[in-house]
Amino acid sequence: MSLNPILRRVTNRIIERSAKTRAAYLQRMSDAKKDGTARVHLSCSGQAHAYAASGEDKVDLTEGTLGNLAIVTAYNDMLSAHQPFEDYPKIIKAAAREIGGTAQVAGGVPAMCDGVTQGETGMELSLFSRDVIALATAVAMSHNTFDAAVFLGVCDKIVPGLVIAAQTFGHLPIVFIPAGPMESGLANDEKSTIRQRFAEGKIARADLLAAEMAAYHGPGTCTFYGTANTNQMLMEFMGLHLPGASFVTPNTPLRTALTRESAQQALRLSALGNSYTPVSRILDERAFVNGIVGLNATGGSTNLLIHLIAMARAGGIVIDWQDFADISDITPLMARVYPNGLADVNHFHAAGGLGFMIGELLQTGLLHPDVQTVAHESLEYYTNEPILRDGRLTFREGSRESINRSILRSAEDPFQPTGGIKRLAGSLGTAVMKVSAVAPEHQCVEAPVRVFHDQREVKNAFKAGELTEDVVVVVRFQGPKANGMPELHSLTPLLSILQGRGQRVALVTDGRMSGASGKVPAAIHVSPEALDDGPIARLQDGDIVRVDAVTGVLDVLDCDLAVRTSVRADLDANQSGTGRELFTMFRQSVNAADAGAMIFGFY
Secondary structure: OOOOHHHHHHHHHHHHHOHHHHHHHHHHHHHHHOOOOHHHHOOHHHHHHHHOOOHHHHHHHHHOOOOEEEEEEOOOOOOOOOHHHHHHHHHHHHHHHHOOOEEEEEEEOOOOOHHHHOOOHHHHHHHHHHHHHHHHHHHHHOOOOOOEEEEEOOOOOHHHHHHHHHHHOOOOOEEEEOOOEOOOOOOHHHHHHHHHHHHOOOOOHHHHHHHHHHHOOOOOEOOOOOHHHHHHHHHHHOOOOOOOOOOOOOOOHHHHHHHHHHHHHHHHOOOOOOOOOOHHHHOOHHHHHHHHHHHHHHOOOOOHHHHHHHHHHOOOOOOOHHHHHHHHHHOOEOEOEOOOOOEOHHHHHHHOHHHHHHHHHHHOOOOOOOOOOOOOOOHHHHHEEEEEEOOEEEEEEOOOOOOOOOOEOOOOOOOEOOOOEEEEEEOOEEEEEEOOOOOHHHOEEEEEEEEEOOHHHHHHHHHOOOOOOOEEEEEOOOOHHHHOOOEOHHHHHHHHHHHHOOOOEEEEEOOEOOOOOOOOOEEEEEEOOHHHOOHHHHOOOOOEEEEEOOOOEEEEEOOOHHHOOOOOOOOHHHOOOOOHHHHHHHHHHOOOHHHOOOOOOOO
């Protein structure tokens, strides 16, 4: 199947836009490779320090002829998604020795959970944690003793931060290793109903806690299709995982086999062998286009409209929200996974999963097939699924049909003909909206504004019975410069209640709404943000705003904002507490959401 002409046009546009910065990046990677195996150039003292605690691997490390694998891990045992990584270093080291290599834990990176910090002050560090993770990875890799690496991470900011760092060390082969989703617990629709009933005061907090504990009950990622699982999809669509690795549950023989093979494959790809495949060769413009297709086809997290831009910029590739919108217009929505449906990622995986989707999208010309991956020179290989045969990992042809069409459909018979992401623009700036879970009758809302400067103010107004009419809820001064751009997902239950009462409701914010954005239309990531004198800072209660995902419009009607003075919010309370004082420099240097909301000045 020939490539879709619009997909080709968008790809060429990105290549042309990125020509100078990409060339500069690739030259840096070429220069970084020239010195060969890094550790042999260390001083004797440097090598002694690096190998002092390596035990049985010390001789192999000293001789410098075998591949040495860096392990960068996001392990902690508080968060379910990363707890399974505890035993991975031992597994990886044993796998490396089997093929004559070595492995060392180069360093750890922080991993925080947006689920824990929703509605709390810690959420104001969440987005910035991505750049901290990139920095921490750079420190881990700076010892310059490695021929390849494996990166262990799953959740919301961890994978994007690790990808930014992988781009920075793009002269090395790097394979990403996931931990997989937890087994299915309480059904997502039942969990959502219980949250709404609690918000309405109809059940006690003990009932809510029992439901949440039944939903999040064991090791692995949360099973809804939020940012964490969107990350895993991207790593497969972009060729940084082994095929089928994303959604294999933790602590199973297949999960262990995939971890072992990932480690060995990373060493096979080093410059010491005949299959040298650095990350810089994998993450080209086509890989990012494939990732954007996957984001739309699966109805993935809106957070990736920020993260993918930052991830690409780290490799000299410039993508923007118009690229996302144009690709969305030609990409069929093939999956219904909560919050876009009732199924969770385990059900999605069992129905055929990513291998089925990749095969379908390749057949319809909606993916670049001729891309380099960590496993093969073609994305076609990712239509295969991993299995154990006589205890050994092998890959067989994956499903060519969906096993459950209520969850997963073909590209020719999708749930809707276009993807889940829309770009909105108008007199209020530019924003994005995830519409894959928003019913058509709710995708255009025109209503009076209620302006808030904090999500707690919204909750208080709801409890006081003030939100009884059609309303566009505006929550501003939530951008990266103001307070780190927290997610406002805790507003979802109450906004859903208003919509359920028959009110026309929408959210407009310069903050984030999360990968779990659901059935209420939310124009998020509004840029410029209020603190940057964006038009959103000049809105007043009662202004009529049109939020239209059908035509891509975000406008204030019958009002000239240019003649008004921008409101200035008191942000003193956001400057300290829960570590926020340590991130003053981040708030001062971060760029806009539509440029990646990052502190790094890539190109």
